[in-house]
Amino acid sequence: MGKYNRLDQIMDYLKLHNLVTVEELVIATEASPATIRRDLIKLDQHGVISRTHGGVTLNRFIPSQPTTSEKIHKNFNEKQLIADVAAKLIKPGDSIALDAGTTTLEIAKRITQMPVRVITSDLHIALFLSEFKQIEVTIIGGKIDDSSQSCIGEHGRSLLLQINPDISFISCNSWSLSKGVTAPTEDKALIKAGFAEKADKVVLVADSSKYNSYSLFTSIPLNRFTDIITDNHLDTETLQVLQNQIFKLHIAS
């Protein structure tokens, strides 16, 4: 075979096979076990796979104890803390909307034992939560955006505009007081805005490292939110400004 590079070969094999042994990969790639192990160490460091003594899997975004690389790269702890605070806002019986993202996935992991109704644009969240009987899951539908593996487009947005959740949790890659929550594409911005449209409480979950950056499309002005949950790394100046806004500011720590 060996038509393209071995790391891609390994990744493709993992995409097709769930749980895999080193030996399987040796056969699939026609490389030696030593080489495979070296490759797996690399992939592990990138955080895309999980390893145990005899097994390898693709990380399907359900990891709870994150790989070391994940901890380093993506301020994991802050997201955990933010999700803790967010989950406390949820009561049994609530209808909640979950935007796509890793922080909202963390929220999802905290409500598995609670009877709630969830609407989401995120395939991982939908699939994950659908395994728990107490939870009724709705996915908004539409074209799948590769990078986030979530739904975009008018079809899904129209559903968001028909539904009135108790709480809507919105994540973002960039937010600021002047430009609000912004998104890199119009599609994503429209979906995010949809999440903010009909909910009783509209909650932003965003770590401080994303504050004061922005993308091309403004999605939601900050004064649309009823609550903003972030971590304790904002400087005191910004903190004071944000505390005097219409929304309630929660500092997770």
Added chain:
Amino acid sequence: MGKYNRLDQIMDYLKLHNLVTVEELVIATEASPATIRRDLIKLDQHGVISRTHGGVTLNRFIPSQPTTSEKIHKNFNEKQLIADVAAKLIKPGDSIALDAGTTTLEIAKRITQMPVRVITSDLHIALFLSEFKQIEVTIIGGKIDDSSQSCIGEHGRSLLLQINPDISFISCNSWSLSKGVTAPTEDKALIKAGFAEKADKVVLVADSSKYNSYSLFTSIPLNRFTDIITDNHLDTETLQVLQNQIFKLHIAS
């Protein structure tokens, strides 16, 4: 912890954790390694998990070499053969619709390297295919049915009625000449019917073991199909009858 039975505890832990070691489960359940291994053997025999030397994962329906129990329980080989035939009907550039199910998932696994557009109601298929760059994926959206982890309801159906795929692949749990394709709930029947509505080719993929059984709701009459793909275990009498119908009968073997 130990409030409910250990097997459920293990399953819940697996739902949350992707790749797991025996030792982790020992800690989570407060049982001995020996007991955990005995439990894992049971779960493996039921086909719900995969094991290697040091690792355990939940089967997330992407297995390619199935567990032995799967082979026995669910006429796996027939589905493979049917999917082989089905995949051959697909050309690069096609728009195809995939109903929810394991047979259609097998079809999905055969088109990962082909540039096609896919619309589906199945969360597993959507998530799986969204990992491949060549493929544009759309999910119909709506409430998630627990048992099949696929979308049901009017919202998704409305999208199906707006779209005109080249080929629609429909699976089923029961089919017969007199009652057509039937489904256990009205919701599921309506979605299946939606898949048959606008497609150029409408293809039934169904193994012979499901022939001449039926559920409560008729979804699609057989004469709506342009092609039916099944295995070679139909008796000669039925075979003759089915060969003289309006659809083209493919026997996978």
Added chain:
DNA sequence: ATTAAAATGATTTAATTTAATCACTTTGGA
């Protein structure tokens, strides 16, 4: 063409996991 650097493969050793066995405990009738 030559050489240094990187990547790979093979071998041996160490670490880890599993399987098998047996003793002990719990459970559900008689």
Added chain:
DNA sequence: TCCAAAGTGATTAAATTAAATCATTTTAAT
């Protein structure tokens, strides 16, 4: 209450995997 059966835990031996080391091959630049 007693007993049999099933389930559980601990121990040891066997099997499997990973890590470390070194020789070999490939690669890329001069």
